[in-house]
Amino acid sequence: MNIIPETLRAGSALAEDYVQGTDRVLELYGYHFRQTEDYKTRVERLDEMEAQRIDRQAVVHCLRIYNQQHNGHAEVMESLDRLSRSDALVIVGGQQSGLFTGQLLVIYKAATIIKAAHEAEQRLGRPVVPVFWVAGEDHDWDEVNHTYIMNGEPEAVKIKLRVQPERRNSVSYIPLSPAHKEEALLELERLLPDAEYKADVLQQVRTAFMDSQYLSDAFAKMLGQFFGRYGLVLLDSADPELRKLELPVFRRMIESNDELEAAYQMAARQIEDAGYGIQAEVAEGGANLFYINKGERLLLFKQNGVYGDRRGQVRFTKEELLEELERHPERFSNNVLTRPLMQDSLLPVLATVLGHGEISYWAITRKAFEVLGLEMPILQPRMSFTLIEPNVHKHMEGYGLTFQHILDGLEPLKDKWLSAQDSLHMEEEFAALRQELFQLYEPVIERAGRIEKGLIPLGEKNRDKIAEQLDFMEARVRAALVRKHETALRQWDLMGISLLPLGRPQERVYSIYQYTSRYGEGLVHGIMNLSLDWEHIHRTIYL
Template structure:
């Protein structure tokens, strides 16, 4: 492997994220710590004080992780959190099928990277934690996998079951999974690594297993060597431990909504936008069918969005006290619960998460908490050797391949040794215009009523010229077919489905092709890097 890099400014990342990396002073008031400043990070570490019960956290995390078959290194990591100065370096993601797209792996590697770095640099216990988004109910976000396919892109989807609407972590894999697995296998080459990979996947994902349990098992199977710890809130005892914070979200609902609104309004006035739409309530209700339904709040009344139930604030607080497992946090309350359970010094975030964290600084203060350091995850594109070999044969830079394929083809033809087609036809049209102006005048003198017919004839000629130009372009394309096929192949690998590779291609594609130790190699190559640019890694 070798590594080069490209600025985030040259790639399709949102404006706030680009400023977060390259112009943080514009966003200073929205975050607690500049992630690009080692001095600020060290100062934040010295001031860090976890207000929770460390021993209770250790007890709960041990129970939680043992469900997933956690090994000794994970248990040892959990026990480290009991030490007074121990920190958690947290990341998280939806519970995707078979590990999901590459960026999930990059999040985990980034958490491991900074846990190792800060532990060594500052002589403190630092533990990488993966927060399972086990409360999420958006099935469509987790049910598909993407693969490079015949110089293009192929998506494989797990058919929906009847449980859609409930938390994804609770959905059991049914007979549809066998079809999904077959399609995934057919979407990949059979290699020396295929059987070892599927031995791991089959231990985690099988009919009758829940998606949450399967995903958690896979994370520990791949990263337990690094002492990665799992956490989440779809667990009765953890919910009971966090009940006071959920009650506080009811007691101070209007104050907390105003805090989110203030920060979001300030974002908008600074030329950004609110990543997450605001509502007063930050809770969901789990109904008798296990479906996760949004709670709405207005005038001291809380209602389930389907209208079946309602509470006053006092009644809702009593319900949360008695049945905390029936309530689920939204995207804003989840990080606050995370801070309550874990000594969460830093959260490893993707571009979208960094944007919505910008809405939350005052919200944390309402719970007497501070926002953790929000560290960007590593962002990368893996360039296979077959792509690398043909990359140099074409006149484009990496970022150019983010353009539409039609634009790339046109640019290539313009850059090639072929005739300058645009110039030929532009000059031809100009010469016709010059001659036609005089001739139209002559015809007008003969019969003024024929002026329109004259101009119509000229327009028809121009139309025929445009048709001819299209034929010339197609002829050149045919002559340059090999190079144009290379362009299509490179784009399909670097920007599949018109998106960044890390957001579209399944991580198991690379495990299957390059072996189970590829993530160890990536972690090593990231060792002396910072996540301040997009990494291009040639395999």
């Protein structure tokens, strides 16, 4: 693999400034991943706050049960043994449980977590365990029920689970029927290219997928297949056994709910005052907690001391809500702003690995950490890659294109190239003919109007009809030019669909299996062999 640093715009000015260490954003976060002293300070604070977190041994016991079910590698069990030590820390990051591991960025995030943990352990001289947080409590089914594979057209084709949940329940509680799973597997088989490792990939995916009742379980098994050997511990945020341990934290969130809301709103104002946009909603009266009612995950709001959802399906006073928590902790769930607090209450988090969007909304949570007597951990950006296959690279070189050319927009360059293939200069001929038509026709219309004014609109209409015929003829000539260069234009399309599918970065669209079917699991392990490069967050990999 040939690795080249490249710029990939993230779309978040706040995250970009944080990654670069710009002075005006540091007060919004506190610690910074580029500052070595911040790691030492964070370790000291974690040691001081050990008693404030949920009992370490209870958490490890819960994680051991879960990982034995879905990620039972010897290296993972060893990581859990290390995590049980009082001096152990963690690097953690997470993602929603997408179909067939979802987007490539999931793989890159897991790799970053593992490598950052190893790097921190070497730096600090104490155990640092990698933990991946599977966001199984999230309920947005449409965000996770699909992935994309590039076919031979070329185009990005969606594979989608045809499951239609009746209610907005957590992903980890939406069952998959054998028929639905088989349908998705057959579609994957149809779309994957006939390549050296295709049979191995299909067997690997089938083993994990058909042995799972829920999408989150299959997601965990697939991640384990790639990263279990590196000791990556998995955690499902919807694990009912974990939820029992989290009860005291939910109690504190409810008891301090007004203070938490004020902290989120204050942080949001500071972010706006610094000139940045808000990346997550901070709703007036928001409790920032979900309640699961009859299989539906409802976001709670407060009004006049009463907690309820917007549609009035549930209503609790604060005392009633606390009583319900004691009876049924499994019915409570975090939202995007309280999950960071729960994560820090469960685990001795040295640092958390985040994408740019996550880095932006985490700024809203800093003061909320303080309400619960915690501190925001160090935020580390995840590694980012674009995979460039040999045939795509060949076409890029052939047309004199760079990665940045493609990011900046391929269509204008493709149109310019096609126009350059018009050796007869037909485009210029039609432009000149169109201009001459208007010049010749205007005097005719003007003179006809002297005879009778009603002839002016008739003449203009007649002129426009002739112009339409010119447009039609020019389009036919252009279509003939396209047909003549069809093979070359498909090469242009391949470059665009490969590197910027659906107008989005490759890592936000395609499944890893599109590439492991061609290059094998060695591709993932090759990425694991790359060093973390905080100066070049994004890199292109020429396969």
